[in-house]
Amino acid sequence: MASLRAVQPLARRAPALFASRAGIQSAGRRFLNTDSAPVLYSAHAKVVGARTGHVEGDDLKVGLTMSKALGGTGDKGKTNPEELFAAGYGACFQSAMNASAASLGIRMPTTPEDSIVENTVHLVGDMKNLDMGIRVDMKIKIRGLDKADIDKVVEKAKEVCPYSRATRGNVTTNIAVEQM
Known part of the structure; x- marks a missing residue:
């Protein structure tokens, strides 16, 4: 003892x-x-019918489809959870970049086309055994900033973005940065 x-x-x-x-x-x-x-803001969504149903939110109504890659029909004009996650994470990260730049005294481009975040969300694993996860490949393109400033902004955004914080340690996010 x-x-x-x-x-x-x-x-x-x-x-x-x-x-x-x-x-x-x-x-x-x-x-x-x-x-x-x-609580700063709350978003609500109701899902009916899983991957082949629809989503309703306060300001959202969108149909869902099972992607062809997963054996579904991949209906045009409808979306899926991975695409919704890619959009949400990208928009949140870009907002975090803007806030981070301001806190660092770095001026981000003023036109939307000069700062772009493209996300690809991969559903990975084994469907048969229900052992799945996601991986994110994020491509950041910015015009008008030097590489050192872009890197500073991205590093700070990784620390403050709520999606980055929520996924840290559980979702691999690969970030590639390029100047336009």
């Missing part, structure tokens, strides 16, 4: 160890995905 002296240091550290494993705090970084974080 361990002596009381040997156990006391671990006992003093236990709350911090358990908190970090629960996603509450790690290396001085605050996690905002807890019930106690202030």
Whole structure:
């Protein structure tokens, strides 16, 4: 049996160890995905019919289709969860880039066509055994900034983008940057 002296240091550290494993705090970084974080905005979506149904939200109504690659019909004018995730992550990351640039004193291009984020979301794994995940390939193109400034903006955006924070450690996101 361990002596009381040997156990006391671990006992003093236990709350911090358990908190970090629960996603509450790690290396001085605050996690905002807890019930106690202030809510800035809430989005709601109702899905009916899974991958071949439809999605309804406060400002959204879109049909869903199973992609041809997964054995579905891939109906034109409809979408799928991976495409929706790619769009959401891309828009969020680009907004995080704009906010990050401003905080770094870097001026982003003012025309939308001069800053582009393209995401490809890959459904990966084994459908037969229901062992699947996603991987994201993100391509960032910016006109009018030098490579060093683009890299600074992207690095900071990775730290502040809610999608990047939510997927960190669970979804591989490969980011390629190019000047236009």
